Amino acid sequence: GDADHGINMTRGFKKAMQKLPALADKDIGHILHNIGxxxxxxxxxxxxxxxxxxxLRSGSALKSKEELTTDDLYTSFQAGxxxxxxxxxxxxxxxxxxxxWVPALAALKNAADNKQSPETALWLAIIAAEQALKDTIPLQAKKGRASYLGERSIGHQDAGATSSYLMLKTLLDTVTAES
Incomplete structure (x- = not known):
């Protein structure tokens, strides 16, 4: 792309973090909707x-939820x-x-089907996501700003996949710290 992905993501998530204290008494679906x-x-x-x-879609799937099961986690990620x-x-x-997201979601589904804990489900999703992230390197971008680079996009990890991985890893770190 034009190398501003990280800057844009930082700006957006900083604004979301600033809003979180005002949402502390809200349900998970409401919080996710506001972040969206x-x-x-x-x-x-x-x-x-x-x-x-x-x-937004994840929040709609979790309307009125105060806690998440692995099934809830899978359902919300599927919607997203x-x-x-x-x-x-x-x-x-x-x-x-x-x-x-597709392989990470498949790992979450497998974990939900096998009655794994949310923490275990996220670990499995991270393992799948790590491989998927590496698998973007040899691809030529067909969508987004990176597609303008044509063959020059080959050999570089996709920025959107990278930020998605970091978001998923942050969720796992948060769940792990709270358990």
Whole structure:
């Protein structure tokens, strides 16, 4: 792309963090919905609408929830990933964040089907995401600003997949710290 992805993500998530204290007494769905609205309005490029949609859809799936089971986690991520696919019209192999979310989501589904804890489910999702992140390196970008680079996008990790990985890892770190 044009190398501003990290700057845009930092700006959006800083604004979301500033809003969190005002949302402390709200349910998980409400919090995620608010974060989604902030991200849509404050992250530039395609990432703002994509991440915003992820959080908005995840929030809708978790309306009125105060705690999360592994099934809830999977359901919310499924809604969010569906939103990314629909909004970005992404396919596996396009070298986008979607390339990371699909295997991570499959790992969450497997964990939910096998009655694993949310923490274990997130660990499994991270393992899948790490490999998916590496798998974006040899791809040529077909979507987003990176697609303008054509063959020059080959050999570089996708920025959206990288920020998605960092978001997922931060969630795991938070869940692990709280347990």
């Amino acid at each position: 609205m902030i991200l849509v309005s404050s992250i530039g490029g395609a990432s703002g609408p994509l991440y915003g949609t992820f959080f 990933v569906d939103g990314i696919k629909e909004r970005g019209r992404a396919q596996i192999g396009d070298k986008t964040m979607y390339d990371l």
